[in-house]
Amino acid sequence: MVPLSYYLVLSGILFACGVLGFLIKRNIITIFMSIELMLNGVNLSFVAFAAQWHALSGQVFVFFVMVVAAAESAVGLAIIIAVYRTRQTLNVDQINLLKL
Amino acid sequence: MAQYFTLSDYSMSLPIILLTLFALDILLIDLWIPIDRKWFNAVTAFVGVLVSAAAVYLRIQRPLDAAGLPAQTAFMNAMLLDHFAIYFWYLFLAGAAIAILMSVRYLEIEHEHHGEFYALILFSVVGMMCMAAGIDIVLIFIGLELMAISTYVLVGFLRTDRRSNEAALKYLLLGAFSSGIFAYGLSLFYGLTGSTNLVVIQNRLAREMAGQAHANPIAVIALLTTATGLFFKIAAVPFHQWAPDAYEGAPTSMTGFMSVAVKAAAWAMLLRILIWGLAPLRPVYVPLLVFVSIATMTGANLAALTQNNLKRLLAYSSIAHVGYMLLGLVAGDAHSPMADGIKGILIYLLVYTFMNLGAFAVITSLRQREVIGDELDDIAGLYSRAPTEAVLMLIFLLSLAGIPPLAGFYGKYFIFLSLIESKHYVLASLAVLYAVFGLYYYMKIANAMFMREALDKTRLPISLGMRTALWISAFATLVIGIYPEPFIRAVNWSLGIAQVGPVASLVR
Numbered sequence: 001m002v003p004l005s006y007y008l009v010l011s012g013i014l015f016a017c018g019v020l021g022f023l024i025k026r027n028i029i030t031i032f033m034s035i036e037l038m039l040n041g042v043n044l045s046f047v048a049f050a051a052q053w054h055a056l057s058g059q060v061f062v063f064f065v066m067v068v069a070a071a072e073s074a075v076g077l078a079i080i081i082a083v084y085r086t087r088q089t090l091n092v093d094q095i096n097l098l099k100l
Numbered sequence: 101m102a103q104y105f106t107l108s109d110y111s112m113s114l115p116i117i118l119l120t121l122f123a124l125d126i127l128l129i130d131l132w133i134p135i136d137r138k139w140f141n142a143v144t145a146f147v148g149v150l151v152s153a154a155a156v157y158l159r160i161q162r163p164l165d166a167a168g169l170p171a172q173t174a175f176m177n178a179m180l181l182d183h184f185a186i187y188f189w190y191l192f193l194a195g196a197a198i199a200i201l202m203s204v205r206y207l208e209i210e211h212e213h214h215g216e217f218y219a220l221i222l223f224s225v226v227g228m229m230c231m232a233a234g235i236d237i238v239l240i241f242i243g244l245e246l247m248a249i250s251t252y253v254l255v256g257f258l259r260t261d262r263r264s265n266e267a268a269l270k271y272l273l274l275g276a277f278s279s280g281i282f283a284y285g286l287s288l289f290y291g292l293t294g295s296t297n298l299v300v301i302q303n304r305l306a307r308e309m310a311g312q313a314h315a316n317p318i319a320v321i322a323l324l325t326t327a328t329g330l331f332f333k334i335a336a337v338p339f340h341q342w343a344p345d346a347y348e349g350a351p352t353s354m355t356g357f358m359s360v361a362v363k364a365a366a367w368a369m370l371l372r373i374l375i376w377g378l379a380p381l382r383p384v385y386v387p388l389l390v391f392v393s394i395a396t397m398t399g400a401n402l403a404a405l406t407q408n409n410l411k412r413l414l415a416y417s418s419i420a421h422v423g424y425m426l427l428g429l430v431a432g433d434a435h436s437p438m439a440d441g442i443k444g445i446l447i448y449l450l451v452y453t454f455m456n457l458g459a460f461a462v463i464t465s466l467r468q469r470e471v472i473g474d475e476l477d478d479i480a481g482l483y484s485r486a487p488t489e490a491v492l493m494l495i496f497l498l499s500l501a502g503i504p505p506l507a508g509f510y511g512k513y514f515i516f517l518s519l520i521e522s523k524h525y526v527l528a529s530l531a532v533l534y535a536v537f538g539l540y541y542y543m544k545i546a547n548a549m550f551m552r553e554a555l556d557k558t559r560l561p562i563s564l565g566m567r568t569a570l571w572i573s574a575f576a577t578l579v580i581g582i583y584p585e586p587f588i589r590a591v592n593w594s595l596g597i598a599q600v601g602p603v604a605s606l607v608r
Contacts, residue, residue, distance in 0.1 A: 008291075015284055022277055031273055038280035045287040053294035058287075061238050061296060065283060068245040072279075075249050076272050079256050083265045092273075095266050098345040 007048035015041030028080055028090045032073065039069050105175060112174040112181055115155040115189065116229050122148025123222035130215025138213040142204045142565070145218035149197045149225075156189050170596055177297055178236035187446065187594030188232035188368045191453055195361035196225045198457045201569035202353040206464050210351065212258055221357065224250035228365035235376065237286045237296045240369055244282075244333070248275050251362055255350040267349020274332065274342040282329025288322030289377075298377035306380040315384050323381050327388060330373065333366035336392050336426060337399035340419050344403075347415035352467060352474065355411055356460030359418045360453040367425070367449055371442065374429065389430050390527065396423030397534045404541045408476045410463050413541060414456070417500060420538060421452060424515055427531055431518035440521060444514030446591045451499070451507035451580050458573030459496040462489050465566050471556065479545060481554025489562060490549045492574045497542040499577050502535050507580035510588075 014037055021034030043062045050058030084090060110117065126141050126148075133140055160181055164172060171182030200218060207213040223246060230243025252275065256268025290296055293304040309315060315323075328339065335343035347355045374385065397420055404416035425448050431441030465486075466473030483490040499508035512535055519528040562570075580587050 011287075015280075018280065019277075022273075028269065028273070032276075035273070035276045035280055038277070039283065042280065042283040042287050045284065046290060049287065049291035049294070052291070055294050057238065057296040058290055061241070061287075061290070064238055064242055068242065068249075068279075071249055072245070072272075072276055075252055076276070079252065079265070079268045079272055082256060082259050083269050086260065086262045086265050095269060097263055097266050098270070098348050 004048055004052050007044060011041045011044035011048065013041075014038075014044060017041075026091050026093055028083070028092060031092065032076055032080070036069060036073070039065055109174040109179075111159060112172065113179065114159045115152040116226050118155055119148055119152045119222050119226050119229075122151070123219040123226070126215045126219040126222070130219075133215070135213070138208075138215065139204050141215040141218045142200050145200050145222055146197060148222055149193050149200070152225075153190065153193045156186060156193070161186050173235070175239075177299075178239045179230075179233045180235035181233055183594040183596060184368075184371075185229075185233040187590065188364065189229055191364050191450060192225050192228045192232070192361050195357060195364065195453050195457065196221055198454075198461070198569045198572060199353055199357035199361070201565040201572075202356060202457070202461050202464050203351070204565045205563035206351060206353050206467055209467055209469060210258055210261075212351075217254065217257055220250045220254050224254070225361070228361060228368075231365045232368035232372075234369075234372070235298050237290070237298065237301075237373075237377075240372065241279075241283060241286065243365075244369060245279060247362065247365055248279065251275075251358060254354045255346055255358070257351050257354065261349075263349040264351065265349075267346045270349075271342055271346035278329050278332030278339070281325050281332070285322050285324070285326030285329060288318060288325065292316070292319055292322065298372065301377045302379055305378065309380045315381060319381060320384060323378060323384055324388075326373065326378075327385060330366070330370045331392060334363060334370060334422050335419050336422050337396040337419065340396070340400070343419055344412050344415040347418075348409060348412045348474070352411065352460060352464040355415075356457045356464070359414070359460070360449075360456050363418065363422070364449045364453065367445065371429075371445070375442070386430055389426050393423045393426035393430065394527075394530065396420065396426065397531065401534050401537050401541075404538070407541070409474055410466075410476060410479060410545065411474045413476075413545070414459060414463075417538065417541070418456065420534070421448070421500075424448070424512060424531055424535070427519055427524075427527055428515040430527065431515070431522045431524060440514055440518035442595060443588075443591050444511065444518050446594060447514055447584075447588065448511030450587060450591070451511045451577070454573045454576035454580070455496045455499040455506075455508055458570060458577060459493060459500065461566060461569045461573060462493040462496070465489065465560060465562050468561075476545065476548050477555060480548045480552040481557070482549040482560070485554050485557065486560040486562065489560065489570065492570055493549060494546050495574055495577060497546055499581065501539045501542045505581050507577045507584075509581060510584050 018034045018038030018041060022031055025031050025034060043065055046058040046062045122144060126144050130141055171180055173180050199221060203217065207217060227243045227247030227250065230239055234240035234243055252268055252272045255271050256264055258264035289301055293301045295301055332339040350358065400416045400419035400423060404413055407413035407416060425445045428441035428445040463474060466478050471478060495506065499506035502508045502512040516528050516531060
């Protein structure tokens with residue numbers, strides 16, 4: 001059986017990749033995918049812990065995270081389309097009307 | 101087979117169910133309403149809020165008091181309906197009601213008067229209610245996301261407006277990012293304790309911490325990630341960058357709603373998690389809170405000084421208020437004798453709801469057909485254009501600055517008092533210093549209103565809904581300031597503090 005720590009390290013790596021992608025990527029769609037990656041790291045960690053504790057609630061949480069991620073992408077893509085229509089760009093550096 | 105949900109569960113969540121039904125009803129009825137009658141949706145939403153508040157009173161508050169119970173749980177211990185939750189439910193409903201009143205004319209001017217706006221406000225209130233009543237991280241997380249996703253759409257509601265678009269995008273990206281971090285922290289706490297229920301998490305953490313000099317490193321990492329997510333949601337420095345942008349770009353009535361109800365919900369969640377769930381880790385998170393609150397007060401007050409956009413200025417001011425409220429959490433928690441800090445936070449959120457919505461109502465009314473009306477120049481000479489509104493705005497500004505006979509004073513008073521009681525003298529003097537500092541930028545607005553010439557000298561038209569919103573906010577700001585006793589009693593009640601004394605006895 002694969003020990004728990006393997007899953008946790010993998011989930012930590014997934015999460016860190018997501019955070020890194022969020023911070024360094026400049027295309028909105030890629031940033032959005034990085035957030036999904038972070039949530040998948042969370043999901044993996046929940047499932048691993050749920051198996052460890054023999055408790056179902058962690059797996060239930062994962063279902064809800066997936067639902068939330070889907071709803072978030074629906075709304076997020078709609079907003080991205082609205083942004084694209086008014087600016088014709090998806091580079092976050094050029095979306096800079098509001099600043100200090 | 102065991103029965104999972106009973107009728108009493110549904111009865112307990114009746115206010116939430118009613119709000120959802122009203123929101124769905126608005127989505128449906130909107131299709132039949134001609135474009136010039138869209139105000140009807142606002143009426144439906146307003147009635148929905150009132151009906152929901154009545155249900156809170158009749159179905160939850162009164163039965164609880166009649167049975168003499170401090171709290172009741174629903175949905176297999178996922179939802180805890182105590183006085184704390186009821187207090188926040190009323191607060192969210194009041195914020196939503198005033199925001200609805202403010203929105204009608206604004207949306208007509210923007211040509212974006214759709215029923216979805218009101219439906220989304222109600223949906224976000226449903227999310228907030230789940231956050232305030234949730235004692236299970238699954239429910240809290242879903243409530244948080246329901247609120248946040250509704251708010252993303254509301255921020256970007258002016259589809260053709262480039263600023264609104266941009267604000268929605270930034271809010272969405274940072275909001276989703278912070279939810280991810282928050283969920284990761286929750287997953288680690290789940291791993292440490294094997295439960296998603298905050299009460300169980302607290303018990304098991306306490307057992308694990310007992311007899312150990314240092315906290316488990318995993319628990320510290322979990323705390324850091326969870327707290328980062330929470331700080332993002334309440335917009336504390338250094339996790340505040342989304343707030344000024346989102347507040348500036350959003351429809352103005354929505355900015356008002358976000359700065360009070362959405363923020364209050366984030367605070368309810370923060371208090372639930374830090375006080376109920378993670379109480380054993382209090383020695384670890386207090387230094388963190390001290391750092392964040394000093395950074396927040398400093399950063400926000402400095403940044404607010406140079407702002408010329410009213411919405412942005414009030415955004416920084418609202419971040420600064422978060423800094424003061426965090427100090428209340430440093431001072432004490434609800435289970436210790438020094439609950440004054442938590443009491444201060446709850447009073448602060450109550451008065452902040454009214455004074456800030458009032459200020460945003462005035463700014464919303466500056467929006468005219470040809471004028472965007474959110475710059476400092478647009479409010480110049482308001483006294484000659486709309487004297488009553490200018491005076492009310494002055495009241496709200498003085499209250500935000502914390503001048504004594506007004507409501508804002510009591511928020512700050514209880515927090516500073518609790519700091520002194522818990523012997524945080526340096527923090528208390530620092531906070532007082534920043535509060536004085538804050539007076540400068542509020543007075544900058546007042547100066548523009550009364551001392552400067554108006555660019556556009558025409559009289560400012562104020563709609564009926566707006567006038568109602570203004571007067572409700574002004575009335576509450578004055579009444580809480582002049583006669584705070586019943587409100588302090590309400591806060592004591594919400595925290596379950598049995599002994600209720602007059603205000604004077606608090607000054608020992």
